[in-house]
Amino acid sequence: MDDGEKQYILCADLGGTQIRVALCSADDGIVRRAVVPTMADEGPRSVISRLATQMRHVIGDTTLAEIAAAGIAAPGPLDPWKGIVREAPNLPGWRNVPLADEIGRMLGVPVFLGNDANLAALGEHAFGAGKGVDDMIYITVSTGIGGGIISGGRLLLGSRGLAAEVGHQTLEAHGVRCKCGNIGCVEAYASGTAIARRAREIVGAGRETSLARLDTITGRDVAEAARNGDAVAMEVMQEAGFYLGVGIVNLLHLFNPSRVILGGSVTKSWDLFADTMWETIRSRAQAPYLEGLDIVRASLGDDAGLMGAMALVLDRKVHGGME
Ligand SMILES: [Zn+2]
Numbered sequence: 001m002d003d004g005e006k007q008y009i010l011c012a013d014l015g016g017t018q019i020r021v022a023l024c025s026a027d028d029g030i031v032r033r034a035v036v037p038t039m040a041d042e043g044p045r046s047v048i049s050r051l052a053t054q055m056r057h058v059i060g061d062t063t064l065a066e067i068a069a070a071g072i073a074a075p076g077p078l079d080p081w082k083g084i085v086r087e088a089p090n091l092p093g094w095r096n097v098p099l100a101d102e103i104g105r106m107l108g109v110p111v112f113l114g115n116d117a118n119l120a121a122l123g124e125h126a127f128g129a130g131k132g133v134d135d136m137i138y139i140t141v142s143t144g145i146g147g148g149i150i151s152g153g154r155l156l157l158g159s160r161g162l163a164a165e166v167g168h169q170t171l172e173a174h175g176v177r178c179k180c181g182n183i184g185c186v187e188a189y190a191s192g193t194a195i196a197r198r199a200r201e202i203v204g205a206g207r208e209t210s211l212a213r214l215d216t217i218t219g220r221d222v223a224e225a226a227r228n229g230d231a232v233a234m235e236v237m238q239e240a241g242f243y244l245g246v247g248i249v250n251l252l253h254l255f256n257p258s259r260v261i262l263g264g265s266v267t268k269s270w271d272l273f274a275d276t277m278w279e280t281i282r283s284r285a286q287a288p289y290l291e292g293l294d295i296v297r298a299s300l301g302d303d304a305g306l307m308g309a310m311a312l313v314l315d316r317k318v319h320g321g322m323e
Contacts, residue, residue, distance in 0.1 A: 001076060002027045002066070002115045004172050004225075004305065006065070006067060006068035006260055006296055007025050007026075007027075007066060007068070007113075007155070008023055008024065008025050008031070008062055008066050008067045008068065008073060009023075009024045009025065009026070009065055009067070009068055009069060009070070009310050009311040009313045009314070010022075010023060010024075010055055010069070010070035010107070010109065010167075010311050011023075011030075011070070011071050011072075011073075011306045011307075011310075012051060012054075012055060012070065012071070012073065012306070012309060013072075013073040013115070013116060013119075013305030013306050014038065014047070014051065014072065014073065014074045014075065014116070014129070015074065015075055015092070015305050016038075016302075017037065017038055017040075017072055017090075018035050018036065018037055018038055018259040019037070019038050019047070019050060019051050020033070020034075020035050020050070020056060020302070020303075020305065020306055021034045021035075021054040021055050021057070021058050021306075022033070022034075022087060022303075022306050023059060023060070023062060024306070024307075026310070026314060029096045029127070029256065030303065030306065030307075032058045032060060033252070034054045034057050034058050035125055035162065035180050036050060036054055036213055037187075037239050038050075038089070038091075040090060040091045040092060041092060042253075043092065043093040043095050044091070044093055044094050045281060047091065048097075048099065048103070048106075050143050052101065052107060053122050054105045055070065055103070055107055056107070056192055056266055060288030061155065062132075062296040064107075064108055064132075065173075066110060067109050068113045068313060068317055069109055069110040069112060069162055069313045069316070069317060070100060070104075070107065070109050070110070070112070070309075070310075070313070071101065071111075071112050071114070071119075071122070071156075071309030071311075071312040071313040072098060072103065072111060072112070072113050072309055073115070073116040073119040073120070073309045074088065074113060074115070074116060074306035075088040075090055075091060075115070075116050075296065075304070076088070076113075076116070076118075076162070077115075077161075077162050078099075078108060078113060078114075078161065079110060079113075079160070079161055080112075080113055080114050080115065080157060080161040081163055082098070082100075082162065083098060083099060083101060083104075083111060083113040083215065084096055084097065084098050084099065084113075084286070085097045085102020085113070086101050087321065089175075089179075089315075093321070097115055099111075100112065100113045101148075104117050104225070108123075108259075112309075112316050113309065113311055114143065114155075114309065114311050114312045115138055115146075115148075115161070115225075116146070116305050116308075117129075117138070117146030117147050117148055118147075118148040118155060118164060119126065119148070119156075119305055119308030119309055120138060120140060120146075120148060120263065120298075120300075120308050120310065120313070121136075121137075121138035121147060121148020121149065121164070122148060122150070122155050122168075122219060122240075122301055122302035122308040122311045122312060123259075123300055123304045123305075123307035123308030123309075123310070123311055124136075124138050124263070124298055124304055124306065124308075125138075125155075125306045125308070125311070126311035126314070127300065127306065127309065127310075127311065128299040128300040128307065129261045129296050129298050129299040129300075130150065130259055130261050132259075133150070133258060133259045134151075134152055135150065135151055135256065135257045135259075136149075136150045136154040136257050136258065136259040136260070136261060137164075137166065137251050137255060137257045137260050137261070138168065138258075138260075138261045138263065138298065138304075139149070139167075139244075139247075139260065139261070139262050139263070139264075140262075140264035140298075140304075141190060141191060141192070141249075141263075141264040141267055142191065142192055142264035142265040142266055143191060143192050143193050143260060143265075144151065144167055144179075144187050144191050144193070145166065145167025145186055145187040145190060145191050145247075145264075146165070146166070146167055147165075147166035147167065148164050149163065149166075149251075149255055149257075150257075151255060157277070161293055166186070166247065166251060167185060167186055167187035167191070168180050168182060168185045168186070168187060169182065169185065169186055169247055169251075170182060170184045170185060171184050171185070171186050171189060171243055171247060172184030172189070172277050173205040173271065175188065175189070176188045176189065176194075176197075185233065186243055186244065186246070186247035188249065189239075189240065189243035190216070190240040190241075190243040190244040190247065190252050190266075191219075191221030191240075191264045191266065192220070192265060193219065194240065195219040195222050195223075195236055195237065195240050195266070196217050196219045196221070196222060197219050198236050198239065198240075199211050199217045199221075199222045199232075199236050201234065202218050202232055202235075202236065203217065203218060203233060207232050208227070208232070209225070209230055209231075209232035209233060210225050210230045210233070211225050211230065211232065211233060216255055219265075219266060220265075222236050222237060223237060223266075223268070223269040223272060226269075226272050227269075227272065237272040237273050238272070238273060238275075238276040239271030239276075240249060240266070240273055240318070241272075241274065241275070241276035241277040241280070242276050242277070242280050244273065244279045245276065245277040245278070245279070245280025245284070246280060246284065248260055248277070248281055248295070249251075249280070249281055249284045249285045252285050252289040252290075252293070253285065253286065256289060257293070258292050258293060258294070259293070259294050259295070259296065260293070260294075260295040260296075261295075261296055261297070261298050262295065262297055262298060263297070263298030263300075263301075263304060264288070264298075266310050267297055267298070269271075274295075277295075281295075283297075285286075298306040304320075
């Protein structure tokens, strides 16, 4: 940043079930942080005021003159240029909320907004497992599947800022209905939710498995059973790895990245699905796309969104990007 005294950036991530806020500096990363429950059921007014309170809290003694801008990672779809959250499936009541303007007015600093998964990609690109890699794809696999694409060193936004919904590419044209309304999305086959659904299906069909003893089955239960030697649970995890692999093959052919970065809670079970994922990729992708390709785990964990929000501010302030 050319303005030497504005050394701090306010960062926030509304992507999960918690509001994560941090005061960051480009040199030192996260300086101060706060994490509070989102309590999304209380609606946009309440969430926005809680967000502003936490941002003021991490500002602390730092003066506004020292803060260059704020970056916020929010669930999409959203308009990254106007700073408007169009709707957010996990934030009830959010429709066309001008989040950047509202927080900007409340705090008196410029505010930039980005899709949480897109910004996690930007965070990994700027500070994490994608550092120095100009063509990379970040995929977060947890309850749902999201992601971000860095192509030629730039975050791919698309015409309306809606690009890179990697979880909603169709894999099975006549398959399972996805919660997005489409049919056969990778999210409907490889997310934590999909893993749990598949396990319930198999239990319902009467197959012999330790999962049959559980009242409810979560993705985590399936991973744990697989690790304890349950063959059916292992089969479900590998099936998820297969579908993830097919999805990645599509992305390789479309974007020719040199690195694919996988984050999200399901990747904690890397040992259970990665072999199947790789086998699928090797057997289906055209050979030239595999040259120099690596697939690695994300390195920023829960901070990816916050670090991405910082990268977004640096990008906008320094390069005038996304204008
Ligand atoms: Zn979908």
